[in-house]
Every structure is written in structure tokens, then in C-alpha cells.
Amino acid sequence: MTHKYTTLFKWINVIIDYSILNLTLYACFIMADKDLLWREVYDYKLTIILLNFCWFYSSNVLNVYSRILKREAGPLMSANIASLCLFIFLATIIKIALPYIYIPPTPFIYYFVLFPALIIGWRFTFLLLRKHLRKYLPDYNRLVIVGAGSAGLDLFNYMESNPHLDYNPIGMFDDDSSNIPSHINFLGKVEECISYASTNGISEIYCALHNQDYKRIEWLMHEADKFMIRFRLVPDIKGAMHHNFLVELFGSVPVLKTRQEPLENKANEIIKRVFDVLFSSLVVVFILSWLVPLLAVAIKVDSKGPVFFKQLRSGKNNKSFYCLKFRSMRVNDNSDSIQASRDDVRVTRVGKFIRKTSIDELPQFFNVLMGDMSVVGPRPHMLKHTNDYSQLINNYMVRHFLTPGITGWAQVNGFRGETRETSAMLNRIKADLWYLENWSIFLDFKIVCRTVVVLFNNKGNVF
DSSP, rough: OOTHHHHHHHHHHHHHHHHHHHHHHHHHHHOOTTTGGGGGGGGHHHHHHHHHHHHHHHHHHHHTTTTTTTTTTTHHHHHHHHEEEEHHHHHHHHHHHOSSSSOOOOHHHHHHHHHHHHHHHHHHHHHHHHHHGGSSSTTTTEEEEOOOHHHHHHHHHHHHHTTTSSEEEEEEEOOOOGGTTTOOOOOEEOOOOOOOOHTTTTOOEEEEOOOHHHHHHHHHHHHHHHOOEEEOOOOOHHHTSSSEEEEEEEEEEEESSSOOGGHHHHHHHHHHHHHHHHHHHHHHHIIIIIEEEEEEHHHHHSSSSSEEEEEEOOOOGGGGEEEEEOOOOOOOSSSSOOOOOTTTTTOOOHHHHHTTTTTGGGGGGHHHHHHHHHESSOOBBBBHHHHHHHHSSSTTTGGGGGGOEEOHHHTTTTTOOOOSSSHHHHHHHHHHHHHHOOOOOHHHHHEEEEEEEHHTTSOOOOO
């Protein structure tokens, strides 16, 4: 469904964004040198060209201008924030890797504060305008929906709850009025649809009848053509297969996907990896560099055995890897089969403290740097757990599409620690799958921040 205003507003946003980009850059040059004249900015032409190219690449890779009138506000703002992060990263790389290109440091700092603020401010303003002024645009589409099945009702509710779209659903037609909820206007039986549409200025008919009712579907299609009313067919895939699907087009062939996976996009994968490397490097340099020697002494004095404990865990694509931790237990033969429990006799005195504070997990930042783990993702499970729970829980193995993480959406929502019952693991898996389908770099930042809060409000389910 191509929105008749999509291209227009896409180019409005493109023009405004690039105007902000270049005018902000000029303003930052002026702030750094008040005597700078417009013609002297020409000396920075290569810098200006490269920064424009960086934004062109970042905005296109993350589809900032794609479906600008139809995307929901959350995903659209997430795409903008991610593109700004990528833009700043690329510009910084250019600054470091190409020292012969003169980029004055002061305007460069100003720019990385002012440009993102203005872009986010403009996009937020655009979303507000889109939400409240859409209905005042000309050719605001009046439409009706035929068929009160699950697909028809879902379509009506979606259009009704998204006023920024180019759609104004007037009501529904169905042979049984009891199928239509009270908040939806019942317009009549299916046979009355064409007559009503032709006399009430209806521009589009969305047919959500069952596929088996193909004779009436064809009749509606032909009659709609006679009265120059656009006809749209809504297949009830959800009702037939009891599952939500996403449609992806391969040429003109529709392919149904069981779930959306943002990290299938290589650009998103790169952004997440850059975040992992930068964040882990900071932890290694500023925390582990002095913590490892101190804990090494404490662990060695407290009990015999190595400083680090390594265990085979299930990683991305179910490939096993050695997960690192500070050793918190006495050396034993059951560590690969039995989880730690309350008052576990295997836990040492130092181990009780580092497990309670989750300090024992910090060496996993080395796993992140090696690429076996991510800062945020599903927690890696022991191989035994993977084998056992994959037989008990549907979709359990889907979590292995992702790189396992030090923290995750399940952990910050309370699904952490020992899993004695299958229901506890089921809640964790549901949270992991939600993260898989809703990933954004903004969500990763949110989870990291919530992890800090969780650590300071430990409810005692980790021991």
C-alpha cells in the first residue's frame, strides 16, 4: 500500500536534514572563528563532503527515510538514534584515520552535540505534526472493510489507532452483525457494500472475506472496478495458521516470515558489534585491569584452584564456547551438570560475595572482545540445559539465533538465577524471543542501565 504522500514527505525530511547538517556545520565553524567568512568555508570542502557522505550512508543503511509516514514512532526514532551513532562513529574514524584532512577540534565537538540534538528535535516535531495534522491533508482516504474475521478486525483496529496514516475506516460489512464489536460501525451485509461505497464517497474497499468465499470476492472486485473504487484483498493467513506472519516480497512473490529479526540486517549487526567492543574495552581497561589482580589473590588465598572458571556454554547458532567467570566454587566434578543453589556447600567465602554482586561474571567481557558473547543478549546456558530444555520448550532453540549476552531482557525483568521449574525457564525464553524481535541499539542502552539498577536491588534470587 503505497502512501500517496510518502515520497513528498520523504524528500521534505531529506532536504531539512541535509540543511541542518550543513548549516550546523557552518555555524560551528563560525562559533570557533567569528571572523570566518562564507567564502573561507570553502577551505573545509573535503570535510563537508565527507560528513555529508557519512550521513548519506548512515541514514540509508538504517532506512531512516523508509516509510516515513507509515512507520510507528518508536522504530522510527530508534532508527534515527542508531543512524546518528553510526554517523558520529564514521566521522570519528575519518578524523583519526585521515589526519591530513583538517577538521578543527572545537567546531567538531560543537557539531557532535548540536547536530544530533537538532535532528532528534526536528524528527520529534515531525512525528507530532504527522499525528495531529494528517487528517487535514487533502484526499484523506475514506474506506470500508468487508468481512469481520480476525484479519478484518485487526486491520480496522490498526488503522483506527494510527491516525497519522492515510486511512479513515468508516465501518465494516459482514453477513452477521454480531461478529462486529460495538465500537465499530456496522454498515450492512456484504452485498450492500458496493451500493454504499458508490453513494458515500468511499475510495477504497478492503476485502477480508475467507479465501474459500472466492466467488463473492471476485464479484466485489469487478463491481468495485465499475464504480472506480480501489479494491484491496486482505488474506486471512493468521486465522488459517494461528500464527502472526510478516510478508516479505521477492519480486512479486510474497514470502511469509514467522518473526522480525532486526539483527538479520548486517548494518544493525555491525552497530551492535561496535557497541560491544567499545563498551567491553572500557570495562577491561578501567575495571578489570586492577580488579583481576586483587581478586586473583583473594580467590587463591580462599581456596585451591584456578582464578578463572571456564565452562562450555551454548553460543550463537548453538556453537559451544568457553564462558569465563571468576571461580566462585571449590573445584568439583558437578559444575557442568548441577546449578548453584541456596546455601550450596561448593561456594567459597569469596565466591558468595562475588556471586551476590555478579562480579564473577565480569571476565565475560573478554568473551565479548573475542566475539563469543555480546554485552546484551540471551544468557548462555550449560550444554546440559540446552539439551534438556530444547526437548521441553517450544522455540527454545530460537534464542540461539542471537549472540549470547552478559545481561539481557530476561535478566532485567527478574528472570535470572536458578531455574528449578520449567515455568521459570519458559518465562526467560519468552523474554529472549521478545528481545530477538524488538532489538534496537536504544534497547541495548536501556538494558545496560536497568542492569545497574537490578544489581543494586538484588532480590536474592542469585546465589
